Amino acid sequence: MKEGFRQAMAWLHTWTGLIFGWLLFAIFLTGTMSYFKEEINHWAQPEVPVRAHDPLASLTLAQNYLQEHAPNAGSWFIRLPEAREPGLSVGWRVEGAGRRGFIEKNLDPATGAEVQARETRGGDFFYRFHFQLEMPHPWGRWLSTFAAFIMLLGLVTGIITHKKIFKEFFTFRPGKGQRSWLDGHNAIGVLVLPFHLMISYSSLVIFMSLVMPASIIASYGDNTRAYFNDLFGASEEVKVAGVAAPLLPLPALYQAFQEQAPGSRHGWIEVQNPGDQNARVRFSRHGGDGIAYQRGGGWVFDGVNGTLQNDSKTEAVPVVIAGGMYGLHMGMFAGPWLRWLYFFFGVAGTAVIGTGLVLWLGKRQLKHAKSGTQPFELRLVEVLNIASMSGLLLGVAAFFWANRLLPVGLEGRAGWEVNSFFLLWTLSLMHAMLRPGRRAWAEQLGLAALLWAGLPLLNQLSTGQGLIHSIPAGDWAMAGFDLTALGCGLFFAWGARKMWRPPVLVAKRAPKAAKAASANLIESEVS
Amino acid sequence: MKSKAAGLPLSYRLAVTSRCLAAVFGGYLLAAMASVCITLLAPMPKAEAVVSGMMLSFLFYLVAFLWCFASRSAWQAWLGVLLPSLVLGVINGLAYWMKN
Numbered sequence: 341m342k343e344g345f346r347q348a349m350a351w352l353h354t355w356t357g358l359i360f361g362w363l364l365f366a367i368f369l370t371g372t373m374s375y376f377k378e379e380i381n382h383w384a385q386p387e388v389p390v391r392a393h394d395p396l397a398s399l400t401l402a403q404n405y406l407q408e409h410a411p412n413a414g415s416w417f418i419r420l421p422e423a424r425e426p427g428l429s430v431g432w433r434v435e436g437a438g439r440r441g442f443i444e445k446n447l448d449p450a451t452g453a454e455v456q457a458r459e460t461r462g463g464d465f466f467y468r469f470h471f472q473l474e475m476p477h478p479w480g481r482w483l484s485t486f487a488a489f490i491m492l493l494g495l496v497t498g499i500i501t502h503k504k505i506f507k508e509f510f511t512f513r514p515g516k517g518q519r520s521w522l523d524g525h526n527a528i529g530v531l532v533l534p535f536h537l538m539i540s541y542s543s544l545v546i547f548m549s550l551v552m553p554a555s556i557i558a559s560y561g562d563n564t565r566a567y568f569n570d571l572f573g574a575s576e577e578v579k580v581a582g583v584a585a586p587l588l589p590l591p592a593l594y595q596a597f598q599e600q601a602p603g604s605r606h607g608w609i610e611v612q613n614p615g616d617q618n619a620r621v622r623f624s625r626h627g628g629d630g631i632a633y634q635r636g637g638g639w640v641f642d643g644v645n646g647t648l649q650n651d652s653k654t655e656a657v658p659v660v661i662a663g664g665m666y667g668l669h670m671g672m673f674a675g676p677w678l679r680w681l682y683f684f685f686g687v688a689g690t691a692v693i694g695t696g697l698v699l700w701l702g703k704r705q706l707k708h709a710k711s712g713t714q715p716f717e718l719r720l721v722e723v724l725n726i727a728s729m730s731g732l733l734l735g736v737a738a739f740f741w742a743n744r745l746l747p748v749g750l751e752g753r754a755g756w757e758v759n760s761f762f763l764l765w766t767l768s769l770m771h772a773m774l775r776p777g778r779r780a781w782a783e784q785l786g787l788a789a790l791l792w793a794g795l796p797l798l799n800q801l802s803t804g805q806g807l808i809h810s811i812p813a814g815d816w817a818m819a820g821f822d823l824t825a826l827g828c829g830l831f832f833a834w835g836a837r838k839m840w841r842p843p844v845l846v847a848k849r850a851p852k853a854a855k856a857a858s859a860n861l862i863e864s865e866v867s
Numbered sequence: 868m869k870s871k872a873a874g875l876p877l878s879y880r881l882a883v884t885s886r887c888l889a890a891v892f893g894g895y896l897l898a899a900m901a902s903v904c905i906t907l908l909a910p911m912p913k914a915e916a917v918v919s920g921m922m923l924s925f926l927f928y929l930v931a932f933l934w935c936f937a938s939r940s941a942w943q944a945w946l947g948v949l950l951p952s953l954v955l956g957v958i959n960g961l962a963y964w965m966k967n
Contacts, residue, residue: 345937352936489925493932541925548921554899555906555920558963559913570914658911658918665922 346501353497354700358721360490361697362728363473367484368693369732370470371539372686373463375671375679376824378424379817380463384743386803387457388427390815391450395420396591399609401452402430403590406614410443416611418590421449424817427457459753460743465761466736471543474758478550485551488543494696495536498529518702525695528688535685536692542669545662571659581617585644590621593641597623600639600648605629611643619643628672632663697725723772723780730784731768733832737791738764740825744802778839785836793829796822885941893948894931900955901927907962 373380382388402418410416413432421428428449434441446455461468472480513519529536549556553564560567590609597606605626612620624638640649655663667673671682701721708714714722742760746753772780799822800806810819902924909916935944 348937349933352933489928492925492929496929496933544925545922548924552899552902552921552924555902555917555924558903558959559906559917567914567917570912571918656912656915658915658922662918662922 349497349500353494353501356490356497357494357693357696358700360487360494361693361700362724363483363487364491365690365693365697365728366732367470367473367487368686368690369736370466372683372690373736374467374470375674375682375686376821377463377467378422379821380466381425382427382817383799383821384460384462384740385427385446385457386799386805386818387455388446389448389450389455390426390813391421391448393421393423394449395594398428398449399590399594401447401449402428403587405445405447405452406430406432406611407587409445411615413614414612416614417444418609418611419607420609426817427455458743458748460757461754462743465739465758471547481547481550485544485547488540492537492540492544495529495533495540499533502526502530518699518706521695521699521702525692525699528695529692532685532688532692536689538665538668539685539689542665545665546669548662578612578618578620580613583617584615585617585619587611587614587619587643588621588646593621593643593646594623596641596646596648597639606638614643617644620649627667627670628674631667631673632660633667633670633672634663694729697721697729701725722777723769726772726777726780726784727765727769730781730788730832731765731772733788733828734768734784734791735761735765737788737795740795741791741798744798782836782839785832785839789829789833789836791829792825792832795825795829882941886935886938886944889941889944889948890932890935893945893952894928894935897931897948897952897955898924898928900952900959903959904955904962907959907966 398420399418406413406416406418410432413434415433417431419425419427419429426449428447429444430447431442431444434443446457447453448455468474471484473484474480475483513523544551549564549567556564556567590611594609605628606623607626608624610622610624612618612622619642621641621643622638623641625634627633634655641647642649671679674682701718704718705714705722708718739757739761742757746756750756768784771784774780775783796807799818800808805815805818807819807822810816810822902920904920905923906916906920909919911919931948934947938944938947
């Protein structure tokens with residue numbers, strides 16, 4: 341702790357950034373990947389065919405399938421194919437089996453035949469890891485929310501620390517070692533600042549009822565259900581009448597939905613009590629329909645006579661703001677271009693954290709450059725930097741390689757994909773402990789480059805759906821994944837090449853006065 | 868930074884630890900109290916007031932956190948989070964009592 345407000349804030353920025361930087365890097369990287377969750381899902385299950393969209397035909401197929409396989413289920417769920425996720429999936433809850441008894445099947449949207457897709461968690465794994473960190477509930481959510489708060493704190497302390505925010509924004513001095521890292525850290529941080537602020541504040545809002553429940557308790561006591569019912573409307577379960585009555589054809593209800601809400605998209609279609617007098621068909625709201633996310637609601641039809649049961653209610657201002665934060669964070673409303681912008685902003689967030697970690701270490705290593713030895717703490721930070729950054733890249737690549745290489749019939753296959761992610765991540769930590777710093781960076785980035793750039797080839801060899809097939813077929817989700825993996829691989833190769841060479845020592849070439857001045861600058865802004 | 872930190876006295880380290888605890892737990896207490904205060908006093912339907920209180924609470928947490936490291940001493944850090952918490956707690960108690 342130093343004298344003065346700005347120094348104190350710089351101190352706070354430095355140390356909270358160091359302690360949470362490794363975790364935040366992983367959270368940001370997996371969160372960035374989650375903007376393409378559906379595309380990753382598609383890549384991870386190449387068996388799911390891409391067909392021309394015909395919602396009415398698909399609905400008929402789904403209804404026939406469910407009528408045949410689950411006539412007595414309490415409720416059915418149907419998800420129609422969309423541009424981003426081509427599969428038709430149906431699900432039902434087995435009577436009396438509780439929450440566990442949910443069965444989901446993938447169908448071919450053109451024929452209605454079951455698709456035997458490989459067992460995988462796909463993009464959902466990274467999405468879940470992003471906020472649950474593979475920890476038991478609710479600790480992962482608590483930790484990731486606290487990390488988000490530290491990110492917000494880092495942004496605010498960073499702004500306070502950063503005196504000449506506009507002047508330095510246009511300053512980038514490449515090839516100058518430590519100075520370039522600082523310029524890069526500042527430029528990326530400021531350029532994407534609105535995104536960073538939005539993404540970290542909205543993550544707090546998303547989990548506010550978990551982490552800040554005092555208000556709920558003060559107003560509702562123990563009855564938290566009443567709070568959620570007030571907020572989103574009670575989900576009324578209609579009782580079974582016990583009188584059999586045929587369900588209307590779902591395509592007819594689909595047309596009624598389109599007349600009710602022209603231009604609206606829908607999410608899951610849920611059929612409660614199929615085959616009963618009291619059947620209800622709900623077209624739930626699509627998460628990407630408008631920026632503000634609305635929970636609950638949707639359009640409910642009587643499944644026997646087809647009358648509309650309720651209308652979606654309008655929501656109050658604070659609820660819309662909270663829903664808006666949620667929607668902005670998830671970006672479900674975003675079309676392809678905006679989605680890519682989200683992705684690059686996410687990459688920028690990851691880069692700000694990464695450059696910050698590198699800066700912390702580099703500045704302190706300079707002091708020990710002459711003696712050639714470094715104290716234990718610096719070595720520890722170095723190892724953790726390498727393992728948390730390049731190691732994570734290796735882990736993610738391992739997940740995708742396992743997705744293609746593990747036998748389709750393997751017992752617990754999805755679990756083994758996750759295991760290979762953690763296995764390679766752990767190995768990279770051990771590797772970082774054994775090898776000298778720059779060499780460890782170079783070797784891990786080199787391997788990451790090979791693994792990532794090799795993914796399109798692996799995809800082609802193992803499934804025949806590589807770029808040669810996907811681009812002419814117009815399967816842009818598949819092709820986009822392969823091309824992105826290739827691009828990442830090239831970028832890592834560039835990084836590995838940089839690390840392979842001996843470090844550039846600018847300090848020696850610079851005149852003494854300039855050197856002292858720049859050292860002071862760094863000192864005053866980073867320490 | 869042992870090489871540098873080795874020269875730092877124990878009292879300094881304890882003070883930093885104390886500030887951290889004040890920031891994390893004291894700050895949370897202040898944020899929770901502020902959240903409840905907004906919820907109970909805002910002229911809105913119950914559920915909306917709860918949402919508003921929770922959303923704004925994080926700003927209080929942020930400011931409390933900054934305060935704990937900007938204040939002149941660790942004692943001041945604690946005072947700066949506990950005193951407002953106490954005041955808000957009393958207001959909350961009164962508001963709760965009048966509502967029920």
